[in-house]
Amino acid sequence: MEQRVLIPLYNDQVAPRFDLATEVHIFSMAGDGRRIEEKTVVLPRASAEQLCHLILTEKIQTVICGGIEDEYYKYLKWKNVSVLDDVIGFYDTVVDRFCSGTLEAGNILFDQRD
Amino acid sequence: MNASQESQIKGLFPFPIDLPSLTDEIPLGIVVLDTDRRIVLINRAVEALSGFSMGDASGLPCFNIVRSRLCVQKCPLKEMGANSEPVCIESDLINRERERIPVLINLSPIKDTEGRLAGFLETVEDLRPLREADATMSQAYGFGGLIGKSQAMAKIFQTLPLLAQSDSAVLITGETGTGKDVVAEAIHQASNRVKGSFVKVNCGALPETLLESELFGHRKGAFTGAVENKPGRFRLAHNGTLYLTEIGDLPLALQVKLLTFLDDKVVYSLGSTKGFQANVRVIAATHRNLKLMVKDGMFREDLMFRLNVVRFHLPPLRDRGDDIRLILDHFLNIFKSRFRKDIKGLSKKALRILLDYSFPGNVRELRNIVEYAVNICPKGQIQPGHLPAYLTEPESHYSLPEITGEETSGWTASSAQSGKDHGEQKTWASLERDIIIQALVKARGRRSKAAAILGWGRSTLWRKMKHYGINA
Structure with missing residues (x-):
């Protein structure tokens, strides 16, 4: 089944803060793990409320982010949006892990020795 | 060279000592970064504050661990050289517990023996204890988010902490803007249920059918569109407090269901025959006159008595005497620091206008007036010209655009008088x-x-x- 995913970005990494992201990447993942329909949305200003609104209007099912305040985390959960928070890593690595079904909240996907 | 040798300090003592063992004992958060702003070391205080362990954090870009507003918006380290002055900035961070914590961040360069830039030292101070102390000091005449020293409020402050400890239903009444929501939250915060949720439901905001499912929840398939189970607010507030605001707007059918809950403490979701024993304290609030509503058949008398176990009536601001001045100064301090304005109080004329005003919108209106005035006033004293026009031009009091005639003037007249609650509402x-x-x-x-x-x-x-x- 197709799944809509949103990742707040900071340069080419997952944004460390949900509420401060001004750019988000949205993609749909097909049932076989392929990425389809990708797009980047630039927000007029950083706002957790506006981002939550975007998540609902875009019918996002999963949000992958860094730090998120409990208020927004609970709100999204309440709206049946799955939130994988505390994820650290480059966008491509994170998406690959997600599409392979192995991404979990709290994953640090960063080569710390580099 | 192994990892422990990498972070040793030599020369201070006859034998080398581990840097982490030294920094871990310092109660201030310490982060050591390399020149690429990657983490070399975090001490125990930062581990506790951020929720990340040293093992997680080592080698990561600082912004992924500290996660402060400063990191994302304008990291001062980008510009910092070996000879730069230290920078001290207030910011906030979000930790792994999903808490937003106010912090004071101090950044300074670390130089090697040759004077070259070797890295950066970052200290992170948790400002929560300071903020709490400030809040307590600024609310010496208060409880929770309420302030006041009038007799009516002093009585409320005395009884609130006692009643908060019980599990009795509470009914809060008072005009709009008097602080009913604040009282409800203060009761929850002072009660034994503080670890549980405080769930607020506005009974006037949703249509009847939606409100029922919102309050009591539904089972999958209970009605068209019920594609999955929904717990309902009563269940969400389990072990906590359910705050029903605008209880006067609760439809009669739901009043019966609420009454049943207050008697049995069992919630039945829509489409379910199995009840859920909810341990919930109910606090209700309304600006309406429930007695009159009972007379008119709009509100169930038995529910009113059931909710009326403990009742708080919040007096309108115009009846609170010196509190106007106290609250005025309180908001003035808040807004001038929030907007970073150098404002030195109000001029005598501006103060007189405010003290003579009847505040039909109560504390909320006063707050809005002060916020407006602080925004408009560039610096110095707030003058009458900085107040909203409807205060300084009596003719325009409450006259809504395009509405003229007897109704408007009737409402204006009644709003200037106190104690005619029902008349005001009707008009x-x-x-x-x-x-x-x-x-x-x-x-x-x-x-x-x-x-x-x-x-x-x-x-x-x-x-x-x-x-x-x-x-x-």
Whole structure:
């Protein structure tokens, strides 16, 4: 089944803060793990409320982010949006892990020795 | 060289010592970064504050661990060289517990023995204890978020902590803007249920059918569109407090269900025969006169008595004497520091205007007036010209655009008098009804256009039309 995913970005990494992201990447993942329909949305200003609104209007099912305040985390959960928070890593690595079904909240996907 | 040798300090003592063992004992958060702003070391205080362990953090870009506003918006380290001065900035961070914590961040360069830039030292101070102390000091005459030293408020402050400890239902009454929500939250915060959730439901905000499912939840398949189980607010508030605001707007059918819950403490979701024993304290609030509503058949008498176990009536601001000055100064301090304005109080004339005003919108209105004045006033004292125009031009008091005639002046007159609660409500209701009708006439019966004229959503207009029995 197709799944809509949103990742707040900071340069080419997952944004460390949900509420401060001004750019988000949205993609749909097909049932076989392929990425389809990708797009980047630039927000007029950083706002957790506006981002939550975007998540609902875009019918996002999963949000992958860094730090998120409990208020927004609970709100999204309440709206049946799955939130994988505390994820650290480059966008491509994170998406690959997600599409392979192995991404979990709290994953640090960063080569710390580099 | 192994990892422990990498972080040793030599030369201070006869034998080398581990840097982490030294920094871990310092109660201030310490982060050591390399020149690429990657983490070399974090001490125990930062581990506790951020929720990340040293093992997680080592080698990561600092912004992924500290996650402060400063990191994301304008990291001062980008510009910092070996000879730069230290920088000290207030910011906030979000930790792994999903808490937003106010912090004071101090950044300085670390130089090697040759004076070259070797890295950066970052200290992170948790400002929560300071903020809490500030809040307590600034609310010496208060409880929770309420302040005041009038006799009526002092009585409330005395009884609130005692009643918070019980599990009795509470009914809070008072005009709009008097602080009913604040009292409800203060009761929850002072009660043994503080670890549980404080769930707020506005009974006037949702149509009856939605409200029932919102409050009591539903089972999958209970009705068309119920695609999955929904717990309902009563269940969400389990072991906590459920705050029902605008209880006077609760439809009669739901009043019966609420009454049943208050008696049995069992919640039955829509479509379910199995009940859930919810341990919930109910706090209800309304600006309406429930006794009159009972007389009119709009509110169940038994529910009113059931909710009326403990009742707090919040006095209107105009009856609170010196509190106006106290609250005025309180908001003035808040807004001048928030907007970073160098404002030195109010001029005598401006103060007189405010003290002579009747504040029909109560504390909320006073807060808005102060916020407006602080925004408008560039610096120095707030003058009458910095106050909203309706205060300085008596003719324009409460006159809404396009509404003239007896109803408006009647409402203005009654609002200037205190203690005529029901009369005010009735007149306001008819005024609102007239506004809706005017908008509908102007929009030639098109509801979406009428809603746009009124600045409301279509559902609000629909709800209010239903409430006033208007058929367009």
